[in-house]
Amino acid sequence: MHGEIKLKRWYAFTAEQVICWSRGFIWQASTRIGAVTIRGSDRYVDGYGATRWKLFGIVPFITASGPNITRSAAGRVNLECAWLPSVLCDEDVCWSASDASHIRASFKAHGEMADVDFGIDAAGAPKTLSAPRWGNPEGAAFHYATFGGFAENEATFGGYTIPTSFRAGWRFGSDRFELEGEFFRAMIESAIYK
Secondary structure: OEEEEEEOEEEEEEEEEEEEOOOEEEEEEEEEEOOEEEEEEEEEEOOEEEEEEEEOOOEEEEEEEOHHHHHHHHHHHHHHHHHOHHHHHOOOOEEEEEEOOEEEEEEEEOOEEEEEEEEEOOOOOEEEEEEEEEEOOOOOOOEEEEEEEEEEEEEEEOOEEEEEEEEEEEOOOOOOHHHHHEEEEEEOOOOOOO
């Protein structure tokens, strides 16, 4: 994948991600701020979340772990069910609809309860995705806040049709999303299912 990430201003990035629903995810990315290359990863693996970023790939820049990071990362992997549509067919997923264009998948995974709301078009394709996620978007105490985004394109890989262009961030669904909450824009070029 490639896209832009907001770190006070927007910077281009490239990344790869592996998701194994039973274990979690690892997202590895690289960006440049001026002449400085920053490489790192966000992860949730076997019940443990962490983020590690390094300047030039060697000097620690951002390192975070612990219960709050783990809980936030678990919420992230639960939201990323959109890229693993088969997990939404599990018998433990409870579906509901508020109207013809809004559906909800409720399930428990990775130690967290997930209520993932999908805004869908007339053909059933997801156009929005959101859920309460543990985090601290204001930089203060951790709490549940709405995280979500827009899916703007889709493609089929290995028999699965998934969103391939999206914008995401905190405060989704409020007037603060575009000014303060949105921090991630990405395009998925390919996906491999095993």
